[in-house]
Amino acid sequence: MKQIQWYPGHMAKAKRLIEEKLKIIDVVYELVDARIPESSRNPMMDEITHKKDKILIINKTDLADPSLTKAWMKYYDQEQIPYVLCNSLNDNITQKVYEKTMKVLSHLHQDDINKGKAKRNFKAMVIGVPNVGKSQFINNMAGKNKVKTGNMPGVTKTQTFIKAEHDLLLFDNPGVLWPRFQSQDQAFRLALMGTIKDEILPLDEVVIYGIEYLRKHYPKALEKRYGFMVKDEMTTIDIIDMIGRKRGAIMAGNEIDYDRVFNLFLYDLRNGALGAMSFEKPQ
Ligand SMILES: Nc1nc2c(ncn2[C@@H]2O[C@H](COP(=O)(O)OP(=O)(O)OP(=O)(O)O)[C@@H](O)[C@H]2O)c(=O)[nH]1
Numbered sequence: 001m002k003q004i005q006w007y008p009g010h011m012a013k014a015k016r017l018i019e020e021k022l023k024i025i026d027v028v029y030e031l032v033d034a035r036i037p038e039s040s041r042n043p044m045m046d047e048i049t050h051k052k053d054k055i056l057i058i059n060k061t062d063l064a065d066p067s068l069t070k071a072w073m074k075y076y077d078q079e080q081i082p083y084v085l086c087n088s089l090n091d092n093i094t095q096k097v098y099e100k101t102m103k104v105l106s107h108l109h110q111d112d113i114n115k116g117k118a119k120r121n122f123k124a125m126v127i128g129v130p131n132v133g134k135s136q137f138i139n140n141m142a143g144k145n146k147v148k149t150g151n152m153p154g155v156t157k158t159q160t161f162i163k164a165e166h167d168l169l170l171f172d173n174p175g176v177l178w179p180r181f182q183s184q185d186q187a188f189r190l191a192l193m194g195t196i197k198d199e200i201l202p203l204d205e206v207v208i209y210g211i212e213y214l215r216k217h218y219p220k221a222l223e224k225r226y227g228f229m230v231k232d233e234m235t236t237i238d239i240i241d242m243i244g245r246k247r248g249a250i251m252a253g254n255e256i257d258y259d260r261v262f263n264l265f266l267y268d269l270r271n272g273a274l275g276a277m278s279f280e281k282p283q
Contacts, residue, residue, distance in 0.1 A: 011178045018048055018175040021125055025171070026105055028054045029097070031128030031137060033193050034064035034085070035278045037072050039186045040129050040195055042177040049127070053104050056083040057097070057126075059133040062090065063271075068278035075282035088136040097141065098166040121167045127175035131194050134174035138162070141170055189279045194270045207262045208236050210269055213279060215239070221274045240265075 022028070028049050033040040037058055045054075056076065061069055069085065076083045084100045086093045102109070105122055112120060126134045141164040162172045179195055181187045188209040191201045198206075214222050219230055222239065226246045230239060241256050243249070249260035268274050 011176075014176050015044070015048060018125075018127060018177075021171060021175070022049060022052060025123045025125045026053065026108060027101055027122060027124045028052050029057045029124055029126045029137070030054050031057045031059050031126055031132045031134050031174075033132045033195065034058045034061045034069055034072075036189045036193055036195075036280045038282075039189045039280055040132055040179060040193070042127075042129055043180040043182075044177070045127070048177075054082075055097075055100055055104055056081055057086055057128075057137060058083055059086045059088050059137060061085045062087040063276055065276055065278040068281050071282055086137065086140075088133050088140045091140075093137070093140050094143070094165045098168060101168065121163075121169050123169040123171075124164075125171045125175060127177060129177055129179040129190075129195050134176070138164075138170060138172050138174065141165070141168070142172070192266070192269060192279060194266070198266075203262045203266075204258070207240065207265055210265065211236050211239055214274070214277070218275065218277050221277065225268060225274050 028045075030041070030045060032038075037056075042048075058069070058072065073083070073085070082100060082104050084093070084097050086097070101122060101124065108122070109119070112118070126138055128134050142162050143165055162170050164170045179186075179190050181190075187196075187201060188206060190196045191198070191206040192210050192213075211222070215230060215236070222230055222243075226243050228242050228246060234242075240258070240261055243265060244256035244258070244261040247261070247264055249257040249264065251257045
């Protein structure tokens with residue numbers, strides 16, 4: 001596979017906007033996808049946020065493999081990186097995010113007390129690569145449906161400032177950063193999760209990568225979802241063909257409609273229809 005160069009023009013602008021806003025914020029919520037926690041981090045995060053306090057928000061935990069999530073918790077504990085596990089879609093996350101924020105910012109709180117200042121409302125900013133759930137997280141924290149969400153990379157556009165519960169102040173325009181491509185695996189993982197646009201990598205290669213990964217790590221998931229036995233002698237293409245036949249993705253002449261198979265497989269994978277699974281484990 002050729003080296004992927006991906007640094008869209010608007011990302012340079014996004015970086016500048018983030019740096020501008022950071023001047024007045026107290027803490028960065030760095031959102032990542034629990035299924036690929038490291039691959040969905042941005043390589044320039046530390047450079048952009050300098051010494052700002054950061055909390056890693058490990059989002060979409062409902063879609064991730066619980067045993068691998070445990071391994072990541074151990075890893076981040078060892079690395080002394082403060083984190084919160086979130087399912088922004090269904091859980092009430094405000095309390096735990098608030099508690100972690102107070103813990104991480106206790107030095108600011110103490111400064112205020114020492115200087116005899118009134119308790120301030122901490123200001124937070126959400127930053128993350130596309131499609132990790134930044135808008136959903138903010139909606140959840142805000143307690144009302146204010147931000148538009150969608151399963152398409154790059155939908156977050158509007159800009160306002162909102163008051164979340166517990167008097168936390170949150171920019172409702174999250175900082176969108178580009179993901180990194182340091183290896184082929186990383187690029188494929190990001191493509192599988194819908195973090196990069198489907199046009200960036202060849203869709204057939206992404207789907208083949210996904211099916212081979214599932215076959216190795218979660219073979220039962222394929223069988224359960226599509227209703228056929230994955231036999232040892234089957235090639236990846238055989239599996240794709242079987243999914244097509246089982247799901248009726250057939251064109252005239254009894255040919256498999258590969259575009260439909262690719263799209264339905266990726267839809268299933270990204271939305272948890274194949275079960276909770278993760279695509280990366282700590283090194
Ligand atoms: N299952 C599950 N889905 C989630 C969670 N958080 C967000 N989503 C879904 O993931 C998709 C992307 O969420 P968004 O909030 O639009 O993501 P974003 O990071 O703001 O995306 P961009 O605008 O592309 O930067 C949407 O379909 C959300 O409903 C979660 O914790 N669990």
